[in-house]
Amino acid sequence: xxxxxxxxxxxxxxxxxxxxxxxxxxxxxxxxxxxxxxxxxxxxxxxxxxxxxxxxxxxxxxxxxxxxxxxxxxxxxxxxxxxxxxxxxxxxxxxxxxxxxxxxxxxxxxxxxxxxxxxxxxxxxxxxxxxxxxxxxxxxxxxxxxxxxxxxxxxxxxxxxxxxxxxxxxxxxxxxx
Numbered sequence: 001x002x003x004x005x006x007x008x009x010x011x012x013x014x015x016x017x018x019x020x021x022x023x024x025x026x027x028x029x030x031x032x033x034x035x036x037x038x039x040x041x042x043x044x045x046x047x048x049x050x051x052x053x054x055x056x057x058x059x060x061x062x063x064x065x066x067x068x069x070x071x072x073x074x075x076x077x078x079x080x081x082x083x084x085x086x087x088x089x090x091x092x093x094x095x096x097x098x099x100x101x102x103x104x105x106x107x108x109x110x111x112x113x114x115x116x117x118x119x120x121x122x123x124x125x126x127x128x129x130x131x132x133x134x135x136x137x138x139x140x141x142x143x144x145x146x147x148x149x150x151x152x153x154x155x156x157x158x159x160x161x162x163x164x165x166x167x168x169x170x171x172x173x174x175x176x177x
Contacts, residue, residue, distance in 0.1 A: 032044040032045055032046050033045040034172060035048060035066075035070050036070060036073075036169065036171045036172055037169075037170040037172070038074055038168070038170075039077065039078070039081050039167060039168050039169075041077055041081075043070065043073050043074065043077065046121050047073060048066060048069050048070055049120045050117075050120030051069055051073055052065070053116040053119060054106075054117065054120065054127070055106045056103075056134070057069045057072045057076075064175050066173070066175070074169060074171065075160050075164070076137070078163040078167045078169070079141075079160065079163065080137060081167075083133075083136050083140045086140065088139040088140045088143060089139065090132070090136070091136065091139070095135055096131050096132050099131045099134070099135060100128060100131050103127065141156060144159075145159075
């Protein structure tokens with residue numbers, strides 16, 4: 001009986017030490033920062049960096065470029081969720097290939113593209129999925145707002161504002177002081 005108790009005490013103590021070591025290691029390493037959660041989907045610092053570095057979103061000379069791009073990604077996620085509900089047709093593989101090529105051609109060289117993608121943690125699969133989603137969002141907007149004419153952007157802005165009011169958005173971004 002004593003042997004079992006000693007073994008239990010050792011295992012428990014070892015488990016506590018292991019938990020303490022893991023907790024210390026977890027505190028020391030930040031993998032990514034969650035800036036917002038939209039309908040259960042996190043938007044991270046890497047997402048913002050990738051959107052900026054790959055040219056999907058621009059800060060438009062905003063005083064806080066991170067906030068500007070994050071706001072656009074929140075809107076994009078709300079639109080993406082809405083698009084999923086109504087399901088416009090999937091873009092063709094050729095359309096995705098063309099758009100991926102356009103993204104790559106924004107860079108001075110393949111090495112410059114690879115560096116930007118690596119910095120943001122974007123691989124080819126992620127790039128293709130982002131492009132596919134963007135094409136679906138564009139198709140939905142074209143279908144829904146095709147007859148809007150000059151008021152198209154104003155109507156899209158009103159629609160997105162409505163999505164924000166109804167959407168489940170947790171914005172965690174605090175600007176650095």
